[in-house]
Amino acid sequence: MIINPELTAAREILKLLKFPSAIKIDTFAKGRVELLRFRLKPEIGFGGKTVMDIMRQLKCDVLICAVERGSEVVIPNGSFVLQDTDILSIVGSLENTAQFFEKIGLRSKSVKNSLIIGGGTIAHYLAQDLLKIGFRVRIIEQRKERCDYLSEVIPGADIINGDGSDRDLLLEEGLTYADSLVALTGLDEENIFLTLYGKLHSNAKLIAKVNKIAFDDVIDSFGIDSIIYPKYLTADYILQYVRARQNTIGCNVETLYKILDGRAEALEFSIKEDSAVTNVPLMDLNLKDNLLICCINRNGQILTPRGQNIIKVGDTVILVTTNRGLGDIRDILKS
Template sequence: MEKKMKIIIVGFGKVGSTLTEQLYSEGHDVVVVDLLEKKLETAVSDYDVMTVQGNGASYNVQLEAGVEEADLLIAVTASDELNLLCCLIARKAGQCHTIARVRNSMYNKEINFIKEQLGISMIINPELATAREIAKLLRFPSAIQIDTFARGRAELLKFKLRPEFGLDGLRVMDIMEKLNCDVLVCGIERKEEVTIPNGNFVLRDHDNVSIMATPQNASKFFSKIGVNTHRVKDTLIIGGGKITYYLAHQLLDMGIRVKVIENDKDRCLQLSNLLPKANILYGDGTDETLLLSEGLHNTQSVVSLTNFDEENLLISLFAMKHSNAKIIAKVNRITFNDIINELDIGSVVYPKYLTANYILKYVRATQNAQGSNVETLYKILDKRAEALEFCIRENSPVVGVPLMELNLKDNLLLCCINHKGKIIIPRGQDSIQVGDTVMVVTTNTGLRDIRDILK
């Protein structure tokens, strides 16, 4: 079974603190390294972890942090080069796995070379990861959030139940019969409550509903309830930072028209050279007149990516009022999740959570190198539940038994089986086989092995 890991986190910023919180709550031994004493005091008071003050790229500082016994070192300081150097020294000083955050797009084409030559286990670029997430949402604008499983063959989509869908008051099992679609309702968020529903659960308008399906069946389901499933034709991006560069690149490749408003003249020139097919405008994205004169009324999507969370949220609210666009806002610092959810502004992306989630997936996979390990992990339902993908590598008490005969934990749903590339939305008579990957949604956190789904 899994073992507790010893993990060193270098850099206690937004991502560092999010990771510390998650890994500490899962029972790992965490040591935080940072130059600033004030940050370390926060780490100790919030999470009761070990800390070392100093430069994480120093051999002696790493020794003090216990690199010789560590399983993993994660470098998430503000400097790419420092992160790479931390990992290089950790590889030489100990025998641990290493993860570096690298943000400079210049290194992007060299990532594989850097990984191999420096022996780094994983390199994460938060801006690129965020851009991919946003592009996914613009491909399917009715969804608030999309997580992919089985290498893209299955998707978990979250959407808001609107009165015009005509599903209010129906039970989950009635919907399946009424629409005759192979989708599974896996989670409901209603105000403060999060539920993993059974067939008798009654849906209400304004619920946030998460469904698991293949991309084709999800499209079929949405078109039957009268939801637009076509990707957007154009997008207006406010702010011209790194995420915008990666996002515009992807959208232009998908044939989507891109207009960017940026208030720094030099950056506009830079973006014009980098993105010749995009329409780059010099101006203030918070100027209502400018937004309206640039066709806000008719645009199909608005993405707010300025450096100020408050601006992104206000621009989104303004865009909601003056258009029918798909709206996406980036939030970096603000932690008033419940208030942001109440604003109902479409999709909100949090780069720090995305980055932490990628790293957590890696930690889980490393932890269980054998048996049935967690291939994929997403925090879903407002971070209060997990969607996990298990790879079944050996026989166990769950293999070959009809699902209806398994004594599953409460608040847990087996929502998808990938059997040799065929996606099965499971019913009671289906069973899990060796070689399958299995998707589970649950509010029980910390599942490590497929056997953990049993009571």
């Protein structure tokens, strides 16, 4: 197993730039299903409404699978009442999640230009990927020799030799009309302040790279659109690899993500044989508390589960839970 943390971080940023309303995006069912985390705004009008009322109003085939309210994480039922300051996680097919964001008035179309501060390895990988999909890319890098190198290997990008913390330089290089600002310097504090400055002077999608995981609760309170933690991403990939190895010897977890800053898990189970959870209407299953079945992938068709749906052999089932240690689909049932 070989993991490239810089490439992993660049690919995560690329996903966020394609769907700028999201704080974080995880994918399941070979890319057919997305779990997106986003921050509510008062103008969306969800505050004071139940989950059931919102789903009826929007008529979108997605599920609200988790709500963060301060330090609390809730797996909501239909009667749960939302507040304007909540952070929501939704799950659904790519088409349905895009429709959901369109209906609530949040941008779902990708941005088209990016101002990147810091010309390290992540910036190199990211710029290459962005240029392939038609972005205009500008990179501000302080080291002259690094600028020369980047100019050679990514000729389609504009490389600016300068201090990315120079406010006048940022404005000269178009911060006010940038679609996205990605802070990738070697200093966490500088990345945070750069994105906060961007918040004051633009409507850009703001992304900051942070390595000091110990301060993630403080950083989350700043209201920066997305924070990239390379250590978290690397740990997720290692965990997925371990789960895949276990899957070859009997465990049926296909994919596992630690979500909501590690306070919950999203799992994808492969249903290989009949059991107590198969061929039974979901409404009749005695599920554990704080657990929600979010999607059923049946031969490539993505089903948003309702009470009358059943799980069949051959399906993959995606769920979100605050329970730990689920290694088999039967573990979702109360003992």
